[in-house]
Amino acid sequence: MTRSIESRLIIVFGLLILILMFISSFFVIDRTRNYFYEDIQKKIEFMVSSSLLRILEDKNLTQEKIQDIVDKSMKQSQYGFMIQKLIVTDSRGRLLASFPRMDISFFPSDEILTSLAGYKVVKQDLENQTMVFAFPVKSGRIVERALYLEVSVQNILATVTDIKNILLMAYIVAMIFSLFIGFLFAKTLSNPLRKLTRQALEMAEGNLDVKIEISSQDEIGKLASAFKVMATNVKKYISELEFEKQKLERILQNMSDGVLAVNSKNEIIHINESAKKFLKDNVERFLEHVQGDKDWIDTQRIYEVDGWTLEISTAAFIDSYQGTGTIFILHDITQQAKLDRMRKQFVADVSHELRTPITTIKTYSETLLDVDDETVKREFLGVIIKECDRMTRLISDLLYLSRLDSGENILKVEEVNISELVRFVCEKMRIHAKKKNQKLICSTEENVVIEADRDRLEQVLINLINNAVVYVQEGGQIEVGLEKDEEHVRITVKDNGPGIPEDDLPRIFERFYRVDKARSRSLGGSGLGLSIADEIVKVHGGKILVESKEGVGTTFTVVLPVNRGV
Known part of the structure; x- marks a missing residue:
């Protein structure tokens, strides 16, 4: 159950008054009671010390004399009406005199025994509404007698009760007036707030033209003024958002890419016409396909549906439920994919057709090398064998790519010390770098171990470093590095060579693609090395990244998972 601000203010106001009343009454009553008790104590001690104690110090007094002294003192003392009982005992606690006189057997109380030990006793007995006093009567340092008094405090308690009643009545009157004033104060605050609330609710329902009246210059007036400014700004922003929404919808609906x-x-929450054309009735199947795959986010994947080959780009956003939504951009690459498949098929067919005759040529050439003939003929046959080996490597590369395309598992997975492998390849390639006076620097972390195919990773590293050695000018520098974090291993091959043009960067991993075709052929390149390296890394669950700037150099980064099985 919700309470209004009025009721809460009145309740808080009332509670504050009650707390103040309780605290003040407690201190007033307690202080008054203590004052009366202290006053009685001073009066009794003055009466006793000024007369009785001095008289009773005479150890020669007889019991009859002591009784006469007690009776006389009680008649003459102005405080006698307060004393209910007075007892005088000897040093052994035996009764010598009393008021009123006691005819029954007497037993000394604890207070009398304490005073006979030399200590004064002052105690409040609230049960009997009395104050108890006990004084030692000394002769020198020796306690000769004890004086015991019981003083009535009924008048004190009655006075305290009257004070309580007076305070109670005063508090009740004060409480009523305080609550009435609190009610009026709450009204002055709640009335303008109620009015402002009604106007704010109208704004919430869409009526941004509501007139907000400002009748004061206090905080509530400032709040009303802020609401007025807010209504004007919200109306302006909504108009702008509507315009932007219509513009964005037109752009999305007319895009060739699906969204x-x-x-x-x-x-x-949104699908444009191109996406409907691509997916048709397969939207739900598409979402089921990508729903549990977190790797789709911020990546590009290929998706095939009803004859369409789509390149899917994704991005995450925060939706109205404060959860993570996903935007899919569907780019049509059907024709490109078709051409790519045709080229891959051609490579596989040509590879199978050429392998047998090339092997035959190589066999006859090796046989001719054993024939004792002219030196020129031997040199010629050696060139034939070299070219045959080159063509054999080309065919092997083509067949290897074909096997990767078919999805065949060609990896021999084992634990590989990648640090040792990088250093091994660097040492192997250092000889080639020295021929061009190049500086090959290798820096790695120690004992980085992953599960992979060692021979294939060696092939990737040799390809990347060899490309750097081949294309970097004489006297250049090549840096090979290895880093590891919790999830990935990164191998970098960085050079200060001529770099790769920006337009060529997206295509360098395509098969048979050469940046400088004439120079690549003269250097013996087939255009398959980077394609094979890229496919090998992908099969390992990784990727190759490249950064390059003409005239500055190129950096290839091989990213491999640490704990992901192949």
Whole structure:
């Protein structure tokens, strides 16, 4: 149950008054009671010390004399009416005199025994509404007698009760007036707030033209003024958002790429005409396909549906449920994919057709080398064998790529000390670098171990470092590095060579693609090395990144997973 601000203010106001009343009454009553008790104590001690104690110090007094002294003192003392009982005992606690006189057997109380030990006793007995006093009567340092008194405090308690009643009545009157004033104060605060609330609710329902009246210059007036400014700004922003929304919808609907957006509950919140054309009735199947695959986010994947080959780019956003939604951009690469498949098929066919005749040529050439003939003929046959080896490597590369394309598992997975492998390859390639006076620097972390195919990773590293050695000018520098974090291993091959043009960067991993075709052929390149390296790294669950700037150099980064099985 919700309470209004009025009721809360009145309750708080009332509680504060009650607390103040309780604290003040407690201190007033307690202080008054203590004052009366202290006053009685001073009066009794003055009466006793000024007369009785001095008289009773005479150890020669007889019991009858002591009784006469007690009776006389009680008649003459102005405080006698307060004393209910007075007892005088000897040093052994035996009764010598009393008021009123006691005819029954007497037993000394604890207070009398304490005073006979030489100590004064002052005690409040609230049960009997009395104050108890006990004084030692000394002769020198020796306690000769004890004086015991019981003083009535009924008048004190009655006075305290009257004070309580007076305070109670005063507090009740004060409480009523305080609550009435609190009610009026709450009204002055709540009335303008109620009015402002009604106007704010109208704004919430869409009526941004509501007139907000400002009748004061205090905090509530400032709040009303802020609401007025807010209503004006919100109206302006909504108009701008409507315009931007219409513009964005027109752009999305007329895009050649498909756009599909889903929220965190996998509900479609937007789909344009191109996406409908590509997916048709397969939207739900597409979402089921990507729903549990977190690797789709911020990556590019290929998706095939009803004859379309789509390149899917994704991005995450925060939706209205404060969850993570996903935007899918569907780019049509059907024709490109078709051409790519045709080229791959051609490579596989040509490889199988050429392997047998090339092997035959190599066999006859090796046989001719054993024939004792002219030196020129031997040199000629050696060139034939060299070219045959080159063509054999080309065919082997083509067949290897074909096997990768077919999805065949060609890896021999084992634990590989990647640090040792990088150093081994660097040492192997250092000889080639020295021929061009190049500086090959290798820096790695120690004992980085992953699960991979050692021979294939060696092939990748040799390809990347060899490319750097071949294309970097004489006297250049090549840096090979190895780093590891919790999830990935990164191998970098950085050079200060001529670099790769920006337009060529997206295509350097395509098969048979050469940046400088004439120079690549003269250096013996087939255009397959980077393609093979890229495919090998992908099969390992990694990727190759490249950064390059003409005239500055190129950096290849091989990213491999640490704990992901191949």
